[in-house]
Amino acid sequence: MQNFNNQSFEDLIRNAQPQQIAMFDKEDNFKGYRQAPASTLTVDLNSPFVSQAEIATMSDSARSMMTRAHTAANTQALMGSKPNQTTWKHMIVSAGTLARAGMSIDTSGNFEGFPFFMGFDDAIGTIWLGEGATIPENSAPTTKFPYEIHSLGAFTMVSRRFQKMVPSFFPQLKIAQANAIRDAVEKAFIQGNSTTNPAQPDGLVRQVTKYALTGASKSGLIIIGESLEVLEGNGLDREEVSIIMSPDVAKKFRLETGAPAHKALSIKEDRILVSRFMPAGTMVSGRYSDFQAVTNPSIAFLAHTYTPAGQPETGATRVRSIFEADAVVLNQDSFVKTTSIA
Incomplete structure (x- = not known):
């Protein structure tokens, strides 16, 4: 089994193998398939979204899309992101409507949560005391965040021909993945309904x-x-x-x-x-x-080579990503x- 230390999306694609590899004995008799591990890449949300070299290859529309996300994200204070550099956090977490409205988004990955007072200010009882009176006991109800880990998967299928013909392929792939993840998370956080889809979190409207x-x-x-x-x-x-x-x-x-x-x-x-x-x-x-939302501090990308039926001459690479999140009305x-x- 071969392992690769991928450092970039280019490495992720280059080192992808077929998910199923045919096995043969010494006489070339077919002996079934073995599962090949995916080529993997973990990207920190606070890492740069694209390199300067990649920016130079991007089309005006792609560069404009990234700039808009960066500008929208910076309308709110960002912690842990460099202000003059577009990060994955800008693209996925902070450019959405909920973030601009002031939603608290914790990217620490701490799904265990923290204890808090239910109702905040009104959880603490107060009373004016007469002479010699004692302060009555008050038991403020506390609870632990009921966070659950909801996993979102995104996938892209890209042919080898496309990779070779489009110079700005890698930044375009990242923009497509980032936009898809952001929109899916935002949609679930607003209108998600675990009754109709138990895999997704309940959104604001339902909560x-x-x-x-x-x-x-x-x-x-x-x-x-x-x-x-x-x-x-x-x-x-x-x-x-x-x-x-x-x-x-x-x-x-x-x-x-x-x-x-x-x-x-x-x-x-x-x-x-x-x-x-x-x-x-x-x-x-x-x-x-x-x-309050909690998300993973990173995104996991996986890649396998894949040849669609009827297209043996092109082949493709299946790029998948996993991002975890949940949200709770405090x-x-x-x-x-x-x-x-x-």
Whole structure:
């Protein structure tokens, strides 16, 4: 069995072997197949996404896509990433809508979690004491994060011919994998439903259960006003609040006339975001730092050579990746879900 110490995507592809290798005896009689280990590469999320040499080979559209992800990610403070260098963390974790809304994303891989106070501020009891009175006992409920490891697999099939004909193949492969992983994680974190697919995590829409409003036959100003009323009544400051809505809700709000009479009491425009993964007619308002995600600190890539049926002359390399993540709403009082907006 041959092992390779892959250092790059080029190594990953070059050292890929067939997943099943035919075996023959000394007389060339077929004796079945043996399983060949995959060519592997582990990429740290804080490592550079592409090298300077690879950037020089990229098309303008690919370079622009990477720059947009880097810029979007840097609208929020990033820990552990170099500000002038696009990393895998920029592309996968921090460029999504949830991250820009303020979602807490821990890339340590600590799925064990930490104990925390349920309800935060209201978990600690207080009382004014009369002369000689004693402080009553209060048992603040604590719990451990119920994180589960949910594994996401992505795959790409690339022919040998394509690898040779496209100079910017490797950065394009990385961009394609990064975009696919980011979108799949974002979709699950927003609309995931473990009832229909036990392999994926429950998303924000399913997890927010305490405060659920209806937006049927209401204007955008009223819908946002009602959400802020609940959140401010729970002790949140409007400066902490972000809103993520579906595209059809955004369209409804854009086409409405009128403006809030007291803009100082409304939410800032840059805190209102749109996601194609938010279910139609739905928006979720809240302090998104109380929606906590945990991910692996790295991505594992595996490659095998593969020849599709009917294409023996081209062959291909099957590139697969594994990324693990989960997300939990820490405090139900930090979110309001509004549905049936039309």
